Amino acid sequence: MRYFRKxxxxxxxCFAMTSAFAADAETGKEEGFSLKEVxxxxxxxxxxxxxxxxxxxxxVISLPMIFYSKTSGFHVYCSSEFAxxxxxxxxxxxxxxxxxxxxxxEKGKIVEKVGSELTPVSFDISITKQVCILFIDAIILLxxxxxxxxxxxxxxxxxPAPKGFVGxxxxxxxxxxxxxxxxxxxxxxxxxxPYLLTCFFFIFFANLMGIVPFPPGxxxxxxxxxxxxxxxxxxxxxxxxxxxxxYWKEIFWPEVPTRxxxxxxxxxxxxxxxxxxxxxxxxxxLFANMLAGHAIAISLTCMIFIMFGVGGTMGYxxxxxxxxxxxxxxxxxMFLELLVCYIQAMVFTLLSAIYIQMSHAHGE
Numbered sequence: 001m002r003y004f005r006k007x008x009x010x011x012x013x014c015f016a017m018t019s020a021f022a023a024d025a026e027t028g029k030e031e032g033f034s035l036k037e038v039x040x041x042x043x044x045x046x047x048x049x050x051x052x053x054x055x056x057x058x059x060v061i062s063l064p065m066i067f068y069s070k071t072s073g074f075h076v077y078c079s080s081e082f083a084x085x086x087x088x089x090x091x092x093x094x095x096x097x098x099x100x101x102x103x104x105x106e107k108g109k110i111v112e113k114v115g116s117e118l119t120p121v122s123f124d125i126s127i128t129k130q131v132c133i134l135f136i137d138a139i140i141l142l143x144x145x146x147x148x149x150x151x152x153x154x155x156x157x158x159x160p161a162p163k164g165f166v167g168x169x170x171x172x173x174x175x176x177x178x179x180x181x182x183x184x185x186x187x188x189x190x191x192x193x194p195y196l197l198t199c200f201f202f203i204f205f206a207n208l209m210g211i212v213p214f215p216p217g218x219x220x221x222x223x224x225x226x227x228x229x230x231x232x233x234x235x236x237x238x239x240x241x242x243x244x245x246x247y248w249k250e251i252f253w254p255e256v257p258t259r260x261x262x263x264x265x266x267x268x269x270x271x272x273x274x275x276x277x278x279x280x281x282x283x284x285x286l287f288a289n290m291l292a293g294h295a296i297a298i299s300l301t302c303m304i305f306i307m308f309g310v311g312g313t314m315g316y317x318x319x320x321x322x323x324x325x326x327x328x329x330x331x332x333x334m335f336l337e338l339l340v341c342y343i344q345a346m347v348f349t350l351l352s353a354i355y356i357q358m359s360h361a362h363g364e
Contacts, residue, residue: 207341243359
């Protein structure tokens with residue numbers, strides 16, 4: 001206990017010093033390091049995929065930009081046609097009078113210069129970094145499911161168990177099916193297993209790819225609330241479209257004393273409110289956990305550069321002190337993130353299965 005208190009005190013002191021010197025380090029006077037740019041560059045979307053910097057020159061993967069303007073129609077450009085560095089007004093100039101509002105590590109908005117005014121484009125369907133990573137995760141998911149399915153199609157049920165990658169995926173799929181899907185849904189498991197298994201493995205692979213620091217990883221798509229909201233919306237639609245009559249009866253006329261239902265429909269309002277709370281819970285739980293985990297892991301690593309960025313003798317003292325602690329904590333957080341990747345996929349799938357089961361419940 002004595003050593004734990006010492007470690008806790010030292011970590012608290014290090015974080016306090018980090019907060020005190022973070023503002024000076026972000027100005028970039030010494031090494032041009034900015035915690036804000038590193039952190040938001042990882043969790044935010046962008047029109048290009050920044051890989052690294054070599055001798056001050058950014059190495060990026062250019063992506064297609066597709067959008068529609070009311071004045072000039074559809075346009076398709078490559079992100080490399082827009083300036084990498086923004087000007088004083090945070091505008092990155094592009095062809096034909098188009099600009100991107102925001103820094104190079106931000107998605108920003110595409111605007112068009114009409115006369116002396118900047119007008120946002122009508123809609124934007126560009127293949128951004130997170131969209132590209134979404135496609136990559138979907139391809140990985142298909143390979144991990146279709147390869148074992150192909151093996152099952154070519155072998156009989158009494159054939160020896162598969163080995164290698166196919167055997168691993170068989171074990172993983174059956175584990176999720178038996179422990180999560182079937183244990184909750186029972187005889188209805190086969191009907192909803194395709195959707196629930198897809199949710200689990202898509203979220204799991206997306207979480208894993210998010211902690212890979214280089215392409216094809218490096219994008220935290222489950223830390224994007226739009227992605228988690230779409231997944232939760234699928235569960236919401238499936239739950240309410242397939243719900244039976246008793247499910248809707250319990251919402252609009254639950255078995256409670258009449259004074260709680262009429263003349264003031266207190267319980268029906270609460271039950272109807274809970275219907276919309278469920279997808280919000282699914283959305284925020286996955287989004288907040290993955291975003292916070294990535295932010296903490298990156299911040300622990302950046303503490304080293306922040307301390308050395310202080311400059312002078314104090315910078316070397318602080319940097320030398322914080323480096324081993326930051327490395328140990330970063331390694332610990334990476335192992336913890338691996339566990340969180342599985343847990344968050346499991347929790348989303350389990351809650352979705354519970355919501356589906358609740359919509360098929362019968363009366364006493």
